[in-house]
Amino acid sequence: MLGAITRDVGEVVARVPEDAQLACEFKYDGQRAQVHCGADGSVSLFSRHLENMTDKYPDVVALVPRFRGTASSFVLDGELVAIDRATGAARSFQALAGRGRKDVDAGSVSVSVCLYAFDLMYLDGVALLDRPLRERRELLRGTFVELPLEFAPVRSIDAAAADTDAVAAFFRDAVAARCEGLMVKLLDHVDDGRRRPLLASYEPDRRLESWLKVKKDYDSGADSLDLVPVGGWHGQGRKAKWWSPILLAVRDPDSGMLHAVCKCMSGFTDAFYQEITDKYAEDSINVTTACPLDLDTPIAPELYWVPQEVWEVRFADITLSPVYTAAAGLAHPDQGLSIRFPRFVRRRDDKSVDDASTPEFLADLYRRQETRGPDAPEDPEEAPLPLLDI
Structure with a gap:
């Protein structure tokens, strides 16, 4: 699923009803990764364009048994971010690009990564695409085990659409943490009777108003x-x-x-x-x-x-x-x-x-x-x- 582009935080909140509940998430500067884990323990990683990049991240493959918790099979969406294990700080995308692309040996990995998970589309034989984000997120948080600096839920806050100050402050926090900006997502389906219903479901390969992104380079105050x-x-x-x-x-x-x-x-x-x-x-x-x-x-x-x-x-x-x-x-x-x-x-x-x-x-x-x-x-x-x- 893709996010619709907005110019600034004001435009983000203007696109949804005032009483809509939003999840505001850090938009990390990394590589989008979809993790597929079968009941037999097999693991595959795919990019946003469905490129199989399992061989590029043997360290992440080895990480799955440690964070899978109670899940036997799942499809999880997240962002792989280069991380400084000593300080806990996120590194730039340029550092992530320094990793090998194919047949990487786990022992030779020089750029550590953290997988920040933000969505769950499939769990133990059940497809979750039609369920609202709030429910998918609860399953994500309740199923998997957080591993500091290796696997964690995306950093986020919940806010009402009318609370522009909270969203703007969190946007500044994201930029200060060297993120690209924010993803702002509907937590629940919205039908206020005045417009076409906005659904909080997961829509593969689509760019919808239920996921909005505001990046620091789109913001009018950016350099x-x-x-x-x-x-x-x-x-x-x-x-x-x-x-x-x-x-x-x-x-x-x-x-x-x-x-x-x-x-x-x-x-x-x-x-x-x-x-x-x-x-x-x-x-x-x-x-x-x-x-x-x-x-x-x-x-x-x-x-x-x-x-x-x-x-x-x-x-x-x-x-x-x-x-x-x-x-x-x-x-x-x-x-x-x-x-x-x-x-x-x-x-x-x-x-x-x-x-x-x-x-x-x-x-x-x-x-x-x-x-x-x-x-x-x-x-x-x-x-x-x-x-x-x-």
């Missing part, structure tokens, strides 16, 4: 960068007639160099796609086949764009990058920085290329990101620069 579009590739499928994705860069004011930082293909309307495709047409003066001397990019787009505008872009996280060289040496001696899940917000007509975000600003955002969390120093300026262990 953003002002980036320069410097190249593009022709899209695939429906986007084949447009430029998508588009290469974006920060600008060093001292050298005048543009440093590529990411490719972006999210947040654009069809009308905007058409507008930039017309502006940067292959036969126009706004494109070139040769890389400009003032552009530093590790990847070559199909055509380079003459730098002339600035776009505001939001994102999920800033990550160390072995590919991109933006801010190289400012956050890590050997690696640059890139951004995950970039999303176009708007064209900054009030800014010129000279006003684009700088590598130092990008590095500063990274440093602030890495010092967030319950154990972060009071003053980020006093915090040592942490480096991801990949």
Whole structure:
């Protein structure tokens, strides 16, 4: 099941009746995992796209007999999150990506994970999909055994839809804990007679209003960068007639160099796609086949764009990058920085290329990101620069 996207906490609560009861859950920055356990003890793990990833997580397979409690067979939904066993702190998705993908030996696992369970779809021969979340959650909590830093229910609170202050405060807690944001779910079926009934059942492969997600990169208060579009590739499928994705860069004011930082293909309307495709047409003066001397990019787009505008872009996280060289040496001696899940917000007509975000600003955002969390120093300026262990 998938969550419908919302822009902020206000929009979340506006989509459901005021008297609806909600479960607000941390949206962890990990890998979605569905655990299937048979009555014979067999265990399989599947990704959100139904990829069999059992061989990738032998440590989780070995964990199932310890947390299964009274269950003989079940299908459980959760999130696998990289965890620091010494401190109990969640690590970044980038750390999780450092694990091997296939035929991983349990003895060689260097990145520990915790499975945070948030739903139960099948238990001891009984399908639970049509039952409300409140009932599924009670079975989940009452059946399985919590193992600190290995297996636990997702961190959550219950709140009425009208209690926006409680939901907003919990959203801030989630961001401080280095989560992506919140999942807000109906606990019970809702039929107020004024709208189509909202069901709290589990609907596989569907994106419904009963599950709403608000991510820190969608929130209007989230950090953003002002980036320069410097190249593009022709899209695939429906986007084949447009430029998508588009290469974006920060600008060093001292050298005048543009440093590529990411490719972006999210947040654009069809009308905007058409507008930039017309502006940067292959036969126009706004494109070139040769890389400009003032552009530093590790990847070559199909055509380079003459730098002339600035776009505001939001994102999920800033990550160390072995590919991109933006801010190289400012956050890590050997690696640059890139951004995950970039999303176009708007064209900054009030800014010129000279006003684009700088590598130092990008590095500063990274440093602030890495010092967030319950154990972060009071003053980020006093915090040592942490480096991801990949």
